Amino acid sequence: MGVERERARSAEQPVRPLTLAWVSRHLEAGERIVGSEVLHGGITAEMRKLTVGARDGRTRDLVLRTFVDVEDAEDWLDRESVALTLLVGTGVPAPGLIAVDATAAHCEFPSLLMTCLPGRTVLEDEGVERRASLLARHLVAIHAVRPVERVRGYVALTTADTVVVPEGGDAAVWAAAIDVIRGPVPRWEGRFLHRDFQPGNVLFDAPASSPAGVRIAGVVDWAGACWGPADLDVAHCCTNLALLHGPAWGLRFAAAYEEAGGVLAAAASERLYWLVRDGLAASEEVRQFSRPWREAGRTELTTRVVEERLDAYVTILMDTLR
Template sequence: MTNRSGAGAVRPLALAWVGRHLDVGERIVRTEALHGGITAEMRRLTVGTRDGGTRDLVLRTFVDPLFVENAEELLNREADVLALLAGTAVPAPEPVAVDPTAAQCEYPSLLMTHLAGRTVLDDEGLEARVPLLARQLVAIHALRPAERPQAYEAWTTADAVVPPEGADAAAWAAATDVIRRPAPPCAGRFLHRDFHPGNVLFDVTPPSPAGPRITPANPRITGVVDWVQTSWGPADLDVAHCSTNLALLHGPAWGLRFAEAYEEAGGVLAATASERLYWRLLDGLAFATGLQWVTRPWREAGRAELTTRAAERRLDAYVTALLDTLG
């Protein structure tokens, strides 16, 4: 029976739209809200098949007015990218249907296949996962589509940077001066643009009340999700974004470590330390005004200690470490 109430409920028009894209004899038997997203509502839809089995789909719905306004571009881009990734070395969902202007659903929506695996944000096992993240990102950057996606957009400017409360004022002033410079020249690459542990699935079992999450001795990545920001730009920018997330999740040292892992996996970064510093700070400083939104899904996933204030302290330490290491 379909769950028509609570966080997992699917709105009536969207439910009817999804139904039109199922095979004959199939029906939705269960819906579940997926946590961890910041920009959209995500739901897993369990579909009963004609042979008595089930299969899962995922429904992305933009409801925030800011994202509804840009939904046509974002959802069409993601649907196109998912179609492009089919058959490549990058595991990603496959598009099923898209209603980018809410012509049939209550809100703009994308229906896609569901991938096995779960996000893992724990400190335990991180040493084994970081090289996997790096190798996966190298594989993404190796893609050469016939038609390039749009050029990347910076997510902050020097004039927009607001240091966290209690941050090292001198360090943040120096960091802001770095990104005030013109962007370094770079070779373009196919970018995920929002690559971080929260958008990567691993083959682990979920935690249970009776015991901890079970992580395989040799974990593997089962999927990369959330391709709405896909663009063309420097590999350093994707590396920078994952590095910042790792620094906030696990400590500044892991943010510094990721770039090394990326190069060990065969990735190529900017030639000079000053260029690398520019991209790393361009991403890191962009987090300063949005940490309350970034940390919320992490706490929902079980990292209760990652309050906004804790993330502010880690971001400050990471920015200082970048200046000490690359400045």
């Protein structure tokens, strides 16, 4: 928690001098930074919205992403810059890359500068059915992207030995779930993955006057973009929806993805493998999941509540697909 507090304090400070000079070199002639706002909700990176003013009085917003003392920051930013470049012209609403300093050759810390997309994250329960359908359709579109050059393959960091069984969790259910990921990896067909596709990384245009008119305005945080099975991306969104809105939403999102034209593993045992793998991965990061949600207004989602939902979700998966 001390590291988190230090990063939070660091993020509240003005843009660092070397980084400010670097950003300024990538602005249009006559432009200058006239405002800076910290964007909350991120886990690993500092995010700031920079307001840039021109001589004629017009302004535009950019986003500065900075990794402070983060291991593998160069790799994350390299992945993101590659992803943002290849998404140009695909129809996927992603930020436009302006500049990247992945090795901190010019900035105090590894940084990336990009355009600012409209919209906002929406995490409340109301309207989740409509938003889940939109999420599914956009994830199908992301998986339809065919990079000219293959991006790097996915990495599954969770192992059977790193899973953290929630307090009060059904030991037998969790033991069986852990045995699932001890087994062989199912055969899969490769797709371009976002790798962290979930409501916190999607910006919605949700007019207050017409809730039914909600649409997705942008998808952000492409630092984990990679090549892998569609099931892995779907499983990650399933886990997030289950923890945000209730355990049943996990399998409901998987169904919505197929209804939108997406293709998942044919066998139930193969689907179970990917869904369980991501659910178990969340067991190691419950605090990281719940903190930004509470900061965004979901104050009822304490660490304990999220643990209970995760336990219920893993149980549903094992009861339904095993």
